[in-house]
Amino acid sequence: MSRLVRAAAAVTMGMGVIAGAPGAAAADPTPAQAKAKLVKLNEQADRLVERYNQATEAHKKARQRYEKLETELERKTAQAEALRGEVAEMAVNEYRLGASLGWQRYVIQGRPEAVLGSMATLEQIALDRAATVRAFEAATKELRERRDSAKDVLGEADRARDDVRDDKAKVEKLVSEQMKLLRRLGAYKSGNTRGTGATYTGPASGNARQALQFAFAQVGKPYRYGGTGPGSFDCSGLTQAAWRAAGVQLPRTTYTQWSWGSGRRVSVSEAQPGDLLFSRGLGHMGMYVGGGKMLHAPQTGDVVKIVDLDAYWRNRLIGAIRP
Known part of the structure; x- marks a missing residue:
């Protein structure tokens, strides 16, 4: 931001x-x-x-x-x-x-x-x-x-x-x-639908590491609502695709992913790399990558990227799910 x-x-x-010129809009x-x-x-x-x-x-x-x-x-x-x-x-x-x-x-x-x-x-x-x-x-x-x-x-x-x-x-x-x-x-940002993204080098292991490796490889691809890959994603389409690459079948939307993980919820403060992060109202979600950062597909005109969980995001997030 x-x-x-x-x-x-x-x-x-x-x-x-x-605006200082004559006739300029104010x-x-x-x-x-x-x-x-x-x-x-x-x-x-x-x-x-x-x-x-x-x-x-x-x-x-x-x-x-x-x-x-x-x-x-x-x-x-x-x-x-x-x-x-x-x-x-x-x-x-x-x-x-x-x-x-x-x-x-x-x-x-x-x-x-x-x-x-x-x-x-x-x-x-x-x-x-x-x-x-x-x-x-x-x-x-x-x-x-x-x-x-x-x-x-x-x-x-x-x-x-x-x-x-x-x-x-x-x-x-x-x-x-x-x-x-x-x-x-x-x-x-128009993004690159054929980009190779970034490489995950963090400490996660097992299927969480596989999910993060997939997600990092999508960095720089454009957001598109309804997008499930491979060239573009919306927020829940990205998390579904990432965890599918790790062998875990998540439902399609933020609502159904939140419901699916009802028995796997943890607080945002307890999130580990690979966990799913959800915003208030369940309108948006991303993946925790560690170090106080989140990877997500933000909105139209932007690309899959990694952002700091600053005060803005921490005030929006309501919880996390560990697939």
């Missing part, structure tokens, strides 16, 4: 010179006003982005579950129909052979005990297949009920996604304002 303030001060000083922000406005924009965007991500992720999972059940239902239904066809064919053949030969059909087959055995076998096969059909039909009925329930959930997810379309429009507007302000302050 101190670099941003210095940039804001330089730009505003330049604006002050221009409404340009002071450094403090520019900083405050950007902070407010970032916080608003964080909340909306995570709400949008949450609705999008819920819709994705609901659709996957529905499609999986629909495919399974189609397979079970096809199996039941095939078995039903075999039973029907046996019944038709039994009727046709019985009608043409009557009792003579069994006489010409040989000894009475063999005839009775054949009849019993045929009847048992028919009964077994009929029982199998009934079992498949029962399973199909249960599947159909689960599919219909999943369809209802998908419908709710559809409506939730529709609800956040307005949020998406608001996010786009906030993004535009952020970019405009950052460019005015000379602080806009």
Whole structure:
């Protein structure tokens, strides 16, 4: 933030010179006003982005579950129909052979005990297949009920996604304002989607070290809301990708990662390298790297970077999770 303030001060000083000319605008922000406005924009965007991500992720999972059940239902239904066809064919053949030969059909087959055995076998096969059909039909009925329930959930997810379309429009507007302000302050960073980042050399070990090695390699890549890599990230997309590289499957959003780690929470003062750090309102998050520093994907117009946990950040953070 101190670099941003210095940039804001330089730009505003330049604006002050221009403001002294006749006809110049007098409404340009002071450094403090520019900083405050950007902070407010970032916080608003964080909340909306995570709400949008949450609705999008819920819709994705609901659709996957529905499609999986629909495919399974189609397979079970096809199996039941095939078995039903075999039973029907046996019944038709039994009727046709019985009608043409009557009792003579069994006489010409040989000894009475063999005839009775054949009849019993045929009847048992028919009964077994009929029982199998009934079992498949029962399973199909249960599947159909689960599919219909999943369809209802998908419908709710559809409506939730529709609800956040307005949020998406608001996010786009906030993004535009952020970019405009950052460019005015000379602080806009486009980043490098193919950058090789930095190298982690800290003391972490095990999967925390693997997660940090991945995260450091993303330093300098641009922030993009909804981004999950490899060229750009938002805050929770970065932490998810980093810990996935370490073999730990985190949920997609800050809200779900915070909920996932309910039994793994520690205070910010107890954070160890690799731990996840969360801001108030769960609109933003990052990774603790040790030495009082955090790695995160900040906001539009900025890049994945490492920052000091200064007074500003320590006042925002509410807790940490150790994956």
